[in-house]
Amino acid sequence: MTSEIPVSTRPFVQVDVFSPEPFGGNPLAVVLEASGLTAAQMQRFANWTNLSETTFLLRPEDPRADYRVRIFTPTEELPFAGHPTLGSAHAWLEAGGKPRQEGMLIQESAAGLVRIKADDDDGGRLAFAAPDLTRFGPVAEHELDRVAAGLGLPREALLDAAWLVNGPEWIGVLLGSAEQVLAIQPNYPAMAGLAVGVIGPHPDGAATEFEVRTFISDELPCEDPVTGSFNAGAAQWLIGSGRAPSSYTAAQGTVLGRTGRVHVEADGEDIWVGGECTTRISGTISI
CATH class of the missing domain: 3.10.310.10 (Diaminopimelate Epimerase; Chain A, domain 1)
Incomplete structure (x- = not known):
């Protein structure tokens, strides 16, 4: 007999990243309001989407950040990835997020803080500052x-x-x-x-x-x-x-x-x- 796993319903979007044409870019699954989910739940869902990455948006822990993201492939968590950074920022803005600094988002990730420029309020064209090479x-x-x-x-x-x-x-x-x-x-x-x-x-x-x-x-x-x-x-x-x-x-x-x-x-x-x-x-x- 297996134990029941609590289920919660959360906002979800799938974003097409890096293409001006429909379905021409890299798809990203984004779970908004992901607080309360365990790493195991996140990994299991990312495995199920079978996309290259799935992200989960959370309240920031660093007071300088606008939001926090966790990035998962079907098999592991990543500290940083490019199209998940832009797609997550787009989803956050589209859901009504307001950055502390106009035109500039600060994303918190396992790799640190990443700055993201927004050319418009709905996050259609975005750009991130390339992190230092380790x-x-x-x-x-x-x-x-x-x-x-x-x-x-x-x-x-x-x-x-x-x-x-x-x-x-x-x-x-x-x-x-x-x-x-x-x-x-x-x-x-x-x-x-x-x-x-x-x-x-x-x-x-x-x-x-x-x-x-x-x-x-x-x-x-x-x-x-x-x-x-x-x-x-x-x-x-x-x-x-x-x-x-x-x-x-x-x-x-x-x-x-x-x-x-x-x-x-x-x-x-x-x-x-x-x-x-x-x-x-x-x-x-x-x-």
């Missing part, structure tokens, strides 16, 4: 050999690579062109346990400056449609090394039939990573 540097040759095998490319096709860790442990790889990025057919077993983001420039005059793809080779290998955390690290790397201008747009999700657009802008000491957010599903969820 690991940045060269990738060992034996790991690059695994990455090249996983991407189906000769080692010399990887023009440069770097660890870009800001919560998720990304390895960033630079290729010679967007065409090479789009042609990749990943071999997940070859790069098992690694999270790899690949970048290639589009020709001059194209609508976007870079093409991005990200591959996660853990228990549930997949290609992520649009990835804010990786684009944040990649922007710091590319702009810092002079490979990208201070303002650019990256396309992601093309191979998956998505129209992800990540807008990057360096502004003084900050690099802002932004995109469109639109609620596609709203209602309640029983947890």
